[in-house]
Amino acid sequence: MGLLQEKLAKHPFYSMAIDAKERGIYPYFRQIEGKQGTEVEMGGQKVLMFGSNAYTGLTGDQRIIDAGCKAMQQYGTGCAGSRFLNGTLDIHVQLEKELAEYVGMDDALCFATGFTVNSGVIPQLVGKDDYIICDDRDHASIVDGRRLSFATQLRYKHNDMADLERVLQRCNPDSVKLIVVDGVFSMEGDLCKLPEIVELKKKYNATIMVDEAHGLGVFGRQGRGVCDHFGLTKDVDLIMGTFSKSLASIGGFIAADQVTIDSLRHTARTYIFSASCTPAATAAAREALHIIQNEPQILDNLWDITNYALKRFREEGFEIGETESPIIPLYVRDMEKTFAVVAMAFEEGVFINPVIPPACAPSDTLVRYALMATHTKEQVDLSVERLKKVFVNLGIIK
Numbered sequence: 001m002g003l004l005q006e007k008l009a010k011h012p013f014y015s016m017a018i019d020a021k022e023r024g025i026y027p028y029f030r031q032i033e034g035k036q037g038t039e040v041e042m043g044g045q046k047v048l049m050f051g052s053n054a055y056t057g058l059t060g061d062q063r064i065i066d067a068g069c070k071a072m073q074q075y076g077t078g079c080a081g082s083r084f085l086n087g088t089l090d091i092h093v094q095l096e097k098e099l100a101e102y103v104g105m106d107d108a109l110c111f112a113t114g115f116t117v118n119s120g121v122i123p124q125l126v127g128k129d130d131y132i133i134c135d136d137r138d139h140a141s142i143v144d145g146r147r148l149s150f151a152t153q154l155r156y157k158h159n160d161m162a163d164l165e166r167v168l169q170r171c172n173p174d175s176v177k178l179i180v181v182d183g184v185f186s187m188e189g190d191l192c193k194l195p196e197i198v199e200l201k202k203k204y205n206a207t208i209m210v211d212e213a214h215g216l217g218v219f220g221r222q223g224r225g226v227c228d229h230f231g232l233t234k235d236v237d238l239i240m241g242t243f244s245k246s247l248a249s250i251g252g253f254i255a256a257d258q259v260t261i262d263s264l265r266h267t268a269r270t271y272i273f274s275a276s277c278t279p280a281a282t283a284a285a286r287e288a289l290h291i292i293q294n295e296p297q298i299l300d301n302l303w304d305i306t307n308y309a310l311k312r313f314r315e316e317g318f319e320i321g322e323t324e325s326p327i328i329p330l331y332v333r334d335m336e337k338t339f340a341v342v343a344m345a346f347e348e349g350v351f352i353n354p355v356i357p358p359a360c361a362p363s364d365t366l367v368r369y370a371l372m373a374t375h376t377k378e379q380v381d382l383s384v385e386r387l388k389k390v391f392v393n394l395g396i397i398k
Contacts (some may be wrong), residue, residue, distance in 0.1 A: 002030050016335075025343040034047040035060035038375050040351065046348065048383050050369045051353040055326050056217045056288070056298050057344065057374030064287045068249075071283035072160055077275045083110075087276035095286045096253065102289065103212070103241070104233040105255035109264055114213055114242030114252030114377060115141040119148065120239070120270025121254050122209070124263070126151035132174040133167055135159065135185075139211060140358075151178070158185075161196045168204040183226030184214035187355045187368060189323030191219075191226055198235040209238040217246020218302065218326060234294045242254045243277075246292065251277040253292045256342040266339070275280040278379050302326060302373035305380065309371055317397045326371040329355070330387065331364065336392050338365040344393070349388040 001009070008014060019025040033041040036059045040049045058064055071091065079087035092110055100108040111117045122145030126132055130151040134142060137158045144155050154171075156164040164179070179201065181192045194210070195329050201208050212225040220228030224245060227233045238256040243249040254264065264271065292298060306326045313320050319331040330352075332338040338354045345352050345367070353368045360366065369383075391397045 020339050025339040027339055027342040030346075030351070031043070039381055040374060041376040045349075047349050047351045048379055049351050050371070050375075050383055052370060052372060053214070053245040053271070054372050055214075055302060055370070056223075056246045056248065056292060057302075057372035058246070058288050058291060058298075061248065061288075061290065061291065064248050064284045067287035068284040071279040075279035077280070078278055082274060083276045089276070089279060089282070091279065091282050091286065092276060095282055095289075098286065098289060099253050099326040100255050101221075101243070103239045104215075104228065105239060106258040107331045108253045108255040108327050109261055109268070109271060111252045111254070111268075111271055112277050112282040113250065113266075114240075114244060115144075116270035116274060117240050117254050118142050118211065120145070120268040121238070121264055122178070123147055123148040123150075123288035124267045124269075125207075125209070125238075125260075126176050126178050129172075131171045131178065133164070133171075133179045133206075135181050136187050137188070138180060138182055139186055139213070142211060142323055146180070151176075155166045159190070160191050161193055161200065164197065165200055165204075168200060168206060171204070171274070175203060175204065178209060179206050180209045181211065182214070183210045183212045183300075184218070184325050186328065187359055187366070188326065188329050189325040189327030190321065190322055191229075191324050194226060194230045194232055194236075198232050201235065207237045207290050208235070209240065210236050211240045211246060212240040212395050213240070213252075214325065214327065216241045217292055222296070223299055229297060238257065243281065243285040243288075247285045247288040249288065251281050251285060253300040260374070296387070298373045301373065305373070305375045305377065306371050308377055309369075309375075309380045309384075310382060313369075316388050317385055318388075318391065319397075328369040328371070329366040330369055330391070330397055331366045333363055333365055334396075335362065335365055337396060339368060340394060340395070341367050341387075341390055344390040345387055348390065350383050350386050352387075 039046045081087040096108040118141035127153045128150040132146045133154045136155045156166045156167045215225035217223040227236045243251040342354045355366045
């Protein structure tokens with residue numbers, strides 16, 4: 001074993017993974033053998049899927065599949081270059097125009113993944129004399145984006161507006177102060193305090209970028225997101241979103257005013273130096289966007305089943321925190337038990353995901369239970385019953 005391998009083998013997460021594998025409770029890279037729906041095929045058996053981000057339940061919709069196939073027939077399987085050079089298709093431009101209108105901005109840019117939106121956009125918005133200010137539970141893509149910037153990096157305690165104001169007071173009033181925040185926090189399911197953030201923006205002349213990865217297709221009119229939900233789109237400067245969740249595809253976008261988008265079009269490195277979003281993924285996201293806007297029953301179903309599940313988990317004594325979304329954290333607060341819950345739940349036919357550091361604090365480990373518009377009350381009841389059995393057996397709840 002070389003020096004590199006010796007160093008990697010000592011990493012605590014590597015050791016943890018090896019230990020979990022040896023104990024038969026390793027919870028990652030589980031193979032799914034078909035479309036992601038409310039039930040999935042795994043190892044020749046059907047399992048209830050409560051570990052997906054497909055909030056609208058559209059990943060297996062035949063209309064979206066057909067749109068992707070049609071795009072491949074017309075444009076081929078890839079674009080063979082970046083958007084900056086030879087990789088721009090007319091459907092890219094069409095989707096950008098529709099996304100900008102959807103979220104209420106002047107224009108938008110599409111990226112190959114949601115992660116590369118944040119990691120590419122954030123470093124280009126601010127420089128060495130500016131500030132990036134983040135909630136301490138922001139997504140890893142936001143964290144990596146700010147790490148690539150030369151700006152001063154500041155954080156505030158999760159959803160603590162007094163702490164955010166304290167941070168803003170430290171900043172040079174004549175510098176750009178970019179507040180980057182998740183609209184819906186992806187692990188805990190709670191919302192950012194956007195009304196209060198907007199008030200502070202105005203008081204301290206700051207700029208706001210909201211990551212709507214888990215808000216689009218869920219909150220607001222026709223699923224326009226948390227900014228629309230609060231009626232504050234006009235007070236937000238940039239809106240980021242992904243295609244891999246409610247839009248049943250892969251990719252991401254940033255939407256903003258014309259000056260900002262034109263600047264990013266020529267400076268965002270993950271946009272300029274990455275191959276463009278594939279024809280199939282672009283067409284699939286566009287078709288999903290059309291469906292969400294034209295079929296309000298999707299959001300109605302999602303919120304009906306979400307409210308039902310929240311009620312059931314509270315009735316059964318689970319600790320679910322302050323979630324206000326289809327993301328329901330079931331707190332375990334113990335690393336080993338978190339892995340055990342996932343393994344035992346799978347044996348009971350329920351697929352859920354573990355959340356451990358660095359995605360949360362060591363004292364806040366949980367399993368993440370997420371809903372789709374296509375889940376039924378019977379499926380929720382069955383999963384709650386089976387999960388309660390697991391939590392009681394492990395002594396997490398009574």
